[in-house]
Amino acid sequence: MGTREEVTAWRPRVPGVTEVFHARFTDYAYPMHVHEAWTLLIVDDGAVRYDLDRHEHGTPHDTVTLLPPHVPHNGSPATPHGFRKRVLYLDGTRLGDDLIGPAVDSPDLRDPVLRRRVGQLHTALAQPGDELEADSRLTLIGDRLRACLRPRTAEADRRDPELARRLRELLDERVVPGIALDEAAALVRAHPAHLVRSFSAAYGIAPHQYLMSRRVDRARGLLLEGRAPAEVAAATGFYDQSHLTRHFRRLVGVTPGRYRGSAR
Structure with missing residues (x-):
């Protein structure tokens, strides 16, 4: 079978995302290598087999794979027709070093909500101008990853109507220029994930939907x-x-x- 490669890569204007990488490979195999960034991977068609920390793993289409930085891994098609994947490379501001161990032990996460959110994030990242939506979705994904890998340390989902009101006021003040999620979180002194959840719980709409x-x-x-x-x-x-x-x-x-x- 002849080699078939399709690759699209770009760097979005979203804090912490160093690269978005979409690819279709038929028979290409990655050798052992490392990344400086976290690798967040979903496979839309086919499957990938890979070795991580001397253990074999696989990525069927219903999983989300999280590979930690500086840990060697490889990758090759696990089906005759190859695979199609979407990847995010995230720097350390999005996921802390405390998740490296759990990610090495359990890199493949079967969580339908997480899988759906990662797909929605890729859609937002492909649309210039939707950076607030992408940032909000990525923040909730990071929170969900932490809940999957370290459930005891996951932040509780609490309602905070006063915090939601303060964010709404910020959005109302900056309808045209907009505001980045990390800037809003710093101004109201809240964790970005808690800020998004509080706003959505209070108003029944996500911050980016309200702004649009x-x-x-x-x-x-x-x-x-x-x-x-x-x-x-x-x-x-x-x-x-x-x-x-x-x-x-x-x-x-x-x-x-x-x-x-x-x-x-």
Whole structure:
């Protein structure tokens, strides 16, 4: 069988993510190697077999694999048609050294919620302008990983309406420029994961969804004034017109152009 390789890699504007790597390999085998970063891996098709710390492991499509930094591992297809995978490389700000031992012992995690969240994160990372969503999703993923690997030390899911209110005020003040999750957490003096959970519990919506809703509301007003969608996108904090269109259609049901054209 001939070699078939498809690779896409980029560095998103999300703190702690050093690289996003999507690949399809038919018969390529990785030799033993190490990474400086944590490796968070999901396989969408096929399977990978690999050795980590002299033990053999596998990655069926329903698992999330977490490989710690500086620990040698390899990788090769475990099915005749190869594998398709999506990988995140995360620096130490996202996952601490205390998880290295548990990750070596149990690198493959069968957790449907975690698997779904990692897939959603990759979708967000592929969309310029959705950095707050990606950062929020990654924060909750890190919290879930810690709960899986060290359940006794996982932070309890507590409601904190006052903290949620303070974050909402920050988002309201910065609808157009936006705010990074770590900056918001520093301003309100809370752990990012607790901040996201508190906001979602209080308002029934994630912080990034709230911010996009506020931006779309502003965009509606400007469109009804007759302003062009590209101009509205820039004025309301969207990355570009396609970014506006994606979120506008999701929340309003039509594109900004059709909405503008319907105005009387």
